[in-house]
Amino acid sequence: MNIENLLEKTLTKPQYKAIKILGDQFHKMGTRAFLVGGTIRDLLLEREVSDIDIIVESDPSNLMHKFDPQYQIDVISNSQFSTCKIKILNQAVDLAMAREEIYPTSGALPVVTSSSIEDDLGRRDFSINALAACINPPNWGEVLDLYRGLEDLQSKHVRILHSGSFKDDPTRIFRCIRYSGRLGFSLEDGTRTQLLEDLTYITLLSGVRITNELVKIYSEKSTNSILDLMDQFEVLGHIHPGFPKGPEFSKRKKLLTDISIPTSELVLYILISLIQTDQRMDLIKRLDLGNKLSKFGRDLNRIELIEVSSSRTKIYKQLTEVSEIAISVADAYVSKELRRNLKLFTNELKTISLCIDGEDLMGIGIPHGPKIGDILSKIFTHMINSGPLSKPDQIRMASKFFGDS
Ligand code: ATP
DSSP: OBOHHHHHHHSOHHHHHHHHHHHHHHHHTTOOEEEEHHHHHHHHTTOOOOOEEEEESSOGGGTGGGSOTTSOEEEEEEETTTEEEEEETTEEEEEEEOEEEEOSSTTSOOEEEEOOHHHHHHTSSBGGGSEEEEOSGGGTTBEEESSOHHHHHHHTEEOBSSTTHHHHOTHHHHHHHHHHHHHTOEEOHHHHHHHHHHGGGGGGSOHHHHHHHHHHHHHSTTHHHHHHHHHHTTOHHHHOTTSOSSTHHHHHHHHTTTSOOOHHHHHHHHHHHHSOGGGHHHHHHHTTOHHHHHHHHHHHHHHHTSOTTOOHHHHHHHHTTSOHHHHHHHHTTSOHHHHHHHHHHHHTGGGOOOOOOHHHHHHTTOOSSHHHHHHHHHHHHHHHHHOOOOHHHHHHHHHHHHHHO
């Protein structure tokens, strides 16, 4: 199959030109070059191509000085993994060396060696991402489809390349669900069975790798369909056993939509809110979520542990240090009774303050000394117990407390 026409039709003019120049140049340098991965998948689906990924059978950073000087190529970044980001004709392009990957153990990062395009396609996650199109002039647009990716694009299937794929790299479980939700593709039967069998390997992933995958899911336009699939496959329970079963993930997202939390963090707030109280801090440690989210977790625990029939003072004490965001999030899902306590705190207890100070007390004849502090604190406690008082009432109460002492 040759996609020469599709390249011309689907790519923007500058993208097309940039790829043509790169193909020509790499050809002159004697190396094969291919469009790969999401670029070719999206081209074939006639979706907008946002990233241009090119594989060359050489380390691209060693080729930069060989470009014809008539083309301005800016190297934006170079990484130790033989990949580099360049800009040509104002187009960002990711160049990577064809590689082979070996996974020493499940969930660990792979050992990488330089290789051919054929091996490079073999290390990929799904057949729809394992397609390439040659950009060297003699074979311009020729598709390399070693894993029946074209057939899967047609039948709308996400399919792994081999049965050990999820075990090698359990982040592919999240990726599989993400592509399925994003593209509206179903999981090929064997892939579905394997995914269900391999969910347990999620436990081998580091917290950071899991968090990255979840944040990516949340950056998708079709987050909701992806979350439905996450619920369907009960993925959460494999991230931590303290999560409830059932379609809770998507339900909780809907409950929290009106709360202003940056999109990139919302997923983490949802997860922390969903887990059982006594498992919450363990999840935060497992996902390595840092101080801000640890505080959020502790705050939710404080809220959830308030007894419904607590006194006003107890409610005040329990919530006084709790952040507003934790109260807003909890307000969306706790019981009606507990919500009443949150309302009492937010609308009344939190607003209570003394409108008098030591000067006022000395003004009514109370002598300078520790008594002043005691009386002010007693008035404050009284208001927390029984409701706010006006300034004259606070002064009257101070005088009464002084008289009683
Ligand atoms: P997107 O549209 O989400 O950017 P993409 O396919 O470009 O999709 P990337 O995460 O940028 O996705 O990865 C680029 C390519 O690298 C993928 O198409 C896939 O072939 C390969 N790839 C990425 N992550 C993995 C992985 N964990 N295992 C195997 N191959 C992977």
